[in-house]
Amino acid sequence: MSFHCPDKYRVASPHGLGDEHNGWFVIPLKHGQSVRVIASNGIGWEHVSVSRSDRCPTWDEMCQVKALFWGDDDCVVQYHPPRSEYVNNHKNCLHLWRPVGIEMPLPPSIMVGVKEAA
Numbered sequence: 001m002s003f004h005c006p007d008k009y010r011v012a013s014p015h016g017l018g019d020e021h022n023g024w025f026v027i028p029l030k031h032g033q034s035v036r037v038i039a040s041n042g043i044g045w046e047h048v049s050v051s052r053s054d055r056c057p058t059w060d061e062m063c064q065v066k067a068l069f070w071g072d073d074d075c076v077v078q079y080h081p082p083r084s085e086y087v088n089n090h091k092n093c094l095h096l097w098r099p100v101g102i103e104m105p106l107p108p109s110i111m112v113g114v115k116e117a118a
Contacts, residue, residue, distance in 0.1 A: 003046040003098065005039050006068045021046070029064055037065060044100050046070075051093035066096055075104045 009025040025037040035057055038049045050057045050065050057065075062078070070076055076098040098104070109115055 002071075003039075003041055003069060009037075009068075027065060027068065029061055035061055035065060037069075039069060041100070046076075046098040046100060048096050049090075049093050050096070051090050053092065056092050057094050062094060062096065069096070070098065074098060075106060077104065 003021055005021060005023055006025065006027070009027050011024045011026055013024060021039065021041040023039055025039065026034055027037055028034045033052075036051050040047050046069075048065060048069055050062060052061075066076055076096045078094060079097060
């Protein structure tokens with residue numbers, strides 16, 4: 001499945017910015033709270049930034065957002081770049097990335113744990 005934006009959560013931009021793969025969203029989560037998301041694609045990447053006003057999003061919250069913008073079989077990542085490349089314009093924001101047209105390598109799942117035990 002390719003990158004897609006959940007239009008029902010789209011917030012209208014006063015500047016008319018956004019299209020089918022770019023825009024600003026307020027996403028309600030299953031525990032009754034919400035996250036703000038900026039979605040973009042370009043320069044060979046699909047990307048969402050996910051933020052909350054009170055704290056960083058949790059793993060579960062990031063999984064919920066991933067499921068809205070990508071399919072179950074799509075691999076997306078959160079990068080930890082070299083310190084010299086850090087950018088932090090919002091202290092409570094995390095990012096999901098997926099390169100376009102490139103199959104992302106995955107480490108062997110056994111390095112995390114035993115699938116059958118889950």
